[in-house]
Amino acid sequence: MTEASFESFLERSLRLLEAEAPSAEATLRRRLGPSLLALFVDGESLVLSSVAGRLVARASTQSAPARLLTSRAALRELLSGRLTLLDAVLSDAVELTGSLDELLRLDDCLHLYLHGAVRCASFPALLREFLGTGREVSVS
């Protein structure tokens, strides 16, 4: 199974949230507001933003007030419960950069995204495709 790009995964997952967890998607969009989040996974750089009432993820090297840098390997560890988010940050498996307010916004957005993901019945298949595990990663 070939791995999907992070951009493709994130963009498709946002459409899933719209369709299957609209309440979480709307709350995430409100919390993000006009701000931007920069996300780096295995060298791919994206910016998450809210455009015309819709969350969009686009490949970009644009700077953002908060940024998160990680890898597929770290995501696998986090999603399988072998690593907590705190341990991931303390071990630099996940790097966070930004002011305290922006990091709190990023933390809220991350949790809202996860709350939406675990309410989407179609999410496990999408995640499996992205992580390339060949086996279902249970997120719901």
Added chain:
Amino acid sequence: MTLGLSSASRAFVSRMVGSSVHLRGAPAVWDEPRAGHKEWLHFTIHGPGVDIVVNFSLSSGGGAGDVRQGRVGCLIHREGFQGDIDSCAPHLLRARTGESCVQMGQSSVVFRDGGFDLTVHLEREPIALQLRLEPETAPAQINNFEIEGGPALNWLVVPRLVASGWVTLGAQQLELERAPAYHDHNWGGFRWGANFSWEWGYALPAETNAWSCVFARLSDRSRFSDLMTGLFVWKGSMQHRVFSGDELSVTHHGLFHGRRPLRLPRVMGLLAESRPADVPARFEVRARRHTDWLDLTFDVTDVAQVVIPNDDDLGLTIINECCGNFAWQGELAGERIAFQGRSIFEFLSD
């Protein structure tokens, strides 16, 4: 463990269980279930040095992305909890209203020839089991537990079975021979996150002994108001006594402080990172009616958590699966009861 039922009694119990274990699925077949319907078949087994939970769960969502879903969960406790919850792809799920069979990929539960055949093969953990569970007691069914603001919850319980077969944990294989086991079956259209909570547990003897019991308390989410409380007592194969309402008092002693619990599905550990804060170290139920009395205590030794997203808000409902030791003593109509053993209690929390 056995009650030593005659073949006629065993056949009667099997018929009673067999006539009541079918999937409800209401009102249509599971291929087109009513939105929001939930149903699960829950089993626990206690072998020498091992406690096992198996749960086959069906739901039809009811949200914007409504699809039917099946999950099989298996928890095994030896020195700590191991296990997982597998989501079953829709095309690998077979469950129909009126039938007593659920197939989820390589895992299944079937009621046939008077007993349950359980098969579990977890996808991501080296855990598998194949067990035959034979009922020793007749079931009790309690319909329409009223829940504020939502459809009712229905509950069928077979408190005492005997389980034989094998369990594999990695390279280890455990053989079970007539180990004490418990089963219940829940269904309804209730919403996770609605104004309800429960505390539930059971006591099964580990040796030849006529007595078994189940405790259940359904309350509002803050646990200030009980919706239903009952201590259901079986003697031999038949239900013998029910204590309820003011006949019962329930006390939590202390708080359980253990290691970081196993959380399932594992990804939910990212959303529920704190340690269990709502699990008592000791749980006590006292029942009194005239000269009859029963005291049931349960000491928690370990906890695993099943974390469920609420249906109508972004909160979580946590089912704390607590294994531990119970002690049950008392006197019913002049007959003394005193025994102890292993059990698994559940406490809901946010």
